Amino acid sequence: xxxxxxxxxxxxxxxxxxxxxxxxxxxxxxxxxxxxxxxxxxxxxxxxxxxxxxxxxxxxxxxxxxxxxxxxxxxxxxxxxxxxxxxxxxxxxxxxxxxxxxxxxxxxxxxxxxxxxxxxxxxxxxxxxxxxxxxxxxxxxxxxxxxxxxxxxxxxxxxxxxxxxxxxxxxxxxxxxxxxxxxxxxxxxxxxxxxxxxxxxxxxxxxxxxxxxxxxxxxxxxxxxxxxxxxxxxxxxxxxxxxxxxxxxxxxxxxxxxxxxxxxxxxxxxxxxxxxxxxxxxxxxx
Numbered sequence: 378x379x380x381x382x383x384x385x386x387x388x389x390x391x392x393x394x395x396x397x398x399x400x401x402x403x404x405x406x407x408x409x410x411x412x413x414x415x416x417x418x419x420x421x422x423x424x425x426x427x428x429x430x431x432x433x434x435x436x437x438x439x440x441x442x443x444x445x446x447x448x449x450x451x452x453x454x455x456x457x458x459x460x461x462x463x464x465x466x467x468x469x470x471x472x473x474x475x476x477x478x479x480x481x482x483x484x485x486x487x488x489x490x491x492x493x494x495x496x497x498x499x500x501x502x503x504x505x506x507x508x509x510x511x512x513x514x515x516x517x518x519x520x521x522x523x524x525x526x527x528x529x530x531x532x533x534x535x536x537x538x539x540x541x542x543x544x545x546x547x548x549x550x551x552x553x554x555x556x557x558x559x560x561x562x563x564x565x566x567x568x569x570x571x572x573x574x575x576x577x578x579x580x581x582x583x584x585x586x587x588x589x590x591x592x593x594x595x596x597x598x599x600x601x602x603x604x605x606x607x608x609x610x611x612x613x614x615x616x617x618x619x620x621x622x623x624x625x626x627x628x629x630x631x632x633x634x635x636x637x638x639x640x641x642x643x644x645x646x647x648x649x650x651x652x653x654x655x656x657x658x659x660x661x662x663x
Contacts, residue, residue: 381427383407383452384614385445387435387493388463390418392562393512393610396603397460400611402427409448409456411435411463411493435463435489436481445496455500455507458614461490461534462512466527466568470581473572479526486530491537498541502548508614509545509552511538512606515629517556518636519648522584523574542621553613554622558629561600565592583656591653599628 384401388394389410395418401408402425411433412418418430429451433444448456464486467478490511501507516524517531535554542552573579606625613619624630635647649655 381405381407382457382614383409383448384458384460385409385411385448385456385493385497386460386462387411387433387489388512389422389430390414391421392564393557393560393603393606394460394462395421396607397462397610398422398428400604400607401614404611404615406457406614407451409444409451411444411448433493435493436484438492441489441492441496445493448497449500455504456497457501457506458508458510459493459497459501460510460512460610460614461493463489464512464530466524466564467571468523468568468585469526469571469574470523470579470584471525472581473579474526475571475575478569478571482526483530483533486527487533487537490534494541498545498550501550502545505549507550509538509541509550510610510613511535511552511554512610513538513554513556515556515558515624515626515632517554519632519644521588521648521652522654523581523588527568539621551617551619552621553619555606555609555613556622556624556629556633557601557606557609558624558626558632559592559595559600560603560606560626561596562603584654587654587656588652591651594653595628595651599626601626 384406386394386397389398390412398408398410407427410430413434415430415432431444431447434440467482511534513534514531516528517535520528538552538554609623609625624633
């Protein structure tokens with residue numbers, strides 16, 4: 378085994394994944410950056426002897442297997458950590474969301490993460506140690522309108538993480554879900570409109586017209602940086618006392634608290650107020 382622990386980070390070409398690579402290298406870790414386009418990714422990653430950049434599209438089973446194998450070679454053995462970060466979002470009403478696009482999103486956000494785990498966890502289990510960090514969202518505890526399918530993928534990732542945490546605990550492996558609130562990255566630009574909203578049509582355009590400035594105000598008031606999330610990931614990897622869920626940002630903590638103490642109707646009203654949605658009727662009349 379290498380003297381320095383090695384972490385595999387997926388979705389490492391930009392945003393939280395890229396920031397996590399920088400943070401881990403700065404803390405003395407060796408890092409394998411899993412990316413879809415190696416040449417493009419290298420421009421934002423440091424020239425560092427402890428860094429390997431590998432092609433790893435989490436939706437490609439063969440790339441997952443070869444990418445994890447390359448990561449284990451870089452580590453001179455089983456990985457010390459896996460950081461599942463790859464993900465994207467779909468924007469659309471449940472009524473007309475393109476289900477094929479939704480399936481594609483789940484392939485990345487859920488099944489891609491699971492594929493990486495299936496490739497990496499056996500070595501960690503045999504080594505009797507390791508940490509899995511799944512980068513999720515406070516959206517794994519609540520659902521914003523027009524983002525239902527995205528939130529569903531994050532809820533599902535948490536369900537898998539909860540099962541995994543129990544299954545691998547006897548083998549010395551910890552599992553942590555990182556739950557940021559609004560993060561100031563280019564992630565919103567990667568959010569793909571679907572259904573009628575993709576062409577600016579349909580009955581949900583007025584809701585989207587309210588939601589956009591609400592998200593803008595949320596970003597202005599509460600956004601944390603990708604570096605803030607990366608620091609939390611590093612903490613989760615190094616501190617055995619880290620809880621299963623780690624909220625990042627005062628917005629994440631505020632929303633988690635409200636979700637825990639309010640019933641569904643009251644929380645929905647609280648969320649709509651938080652988003653600045655005043656004209657769109659709550660179906661329960663809250």
